[in-house]
């Protein structure tokens with residue numbers, strides 16, 4: 001597979017540039033953000049295409065530890081590499097990344113090999129942890145970490161001021177909807193995060209994939225609302241699967257609520273479906289909409 005290239009350098013302010021990935025940052029690529037101050041330079045989420053840019057920076061920070069967001073780490077010269085504390089173990093070692101995903105251990109060798117070969121993931125033991133409220137001062141421009149968990153437990157967004165840029169990571173505002181299919185994901189946290197980030201006033205909102213840059217708070221708030229409807233849609237899809245009578249978990253898993261028929265990715269797709277269905281089912285059982293005897297699930 002040829003390494004994708006940056007398609008455009010988009011300036012959002014005096015200190016902030018988006019290195020737009022191929023096909024608007026479509027997976028496996030993404031949109032990398034470069035922030036330059038008088039005292040230092042930093043990149044957020046160096047993507048596959050960022051590898052070809054010859055970047056030399058003081059710091060690399062990630063919105064979270066996922067293979068596509070770290071794909072450029074070994075292609076950029078840096079002195080410090082950081083992510084939120086809750087995602088730090090996964091950035092330091094491949095085995096901890098497997099635990100973050102929660103894929104079955106039998107698939108670890110194949111998954112690890114794929115991540116090394118396609119995403120240059122290598123585990124960086126020297127990586128350091130950040131927490132909510134940490135501010136990185138680059139001289140005339142600051143990068144502020146705001147913990148925004150749900151996608152992973154350490155997922156965070158970064159507010160760049162005075163440029164008014166909010167880097168959203170994988171709150172990606174796509175039609176696919178929020179992704180909470182890893183072992184370390186949380187549906188409840190993702191919902192709380194969406195409510196919280198929706199209130200953040202910025203001039204530009206940058207997603208890692210697809211959507212790219214959303215301009216202005218009104219457009220961002222509308223995009224968040226539309227994005228969140230996928231959660232309700234998955235609940236409705238699950239209830240529709242139960243409309244014909246009781247189903248076992250494996251029957252529900254065979255159809256799925258996240259990936260459309262025939263689009264489930266190899267290696268990790270089934271685990272994503274499993275975690276997502278478990279989370280929706282737990283919620284429906286807790287609120288009394290669905291009952292279970294431990295074998296089957298049915299609508300009350």
Ligand SMILES: [Zn+2]
Pocket residue numbers: 064066151170
């Ligand atoms: Zn991600």
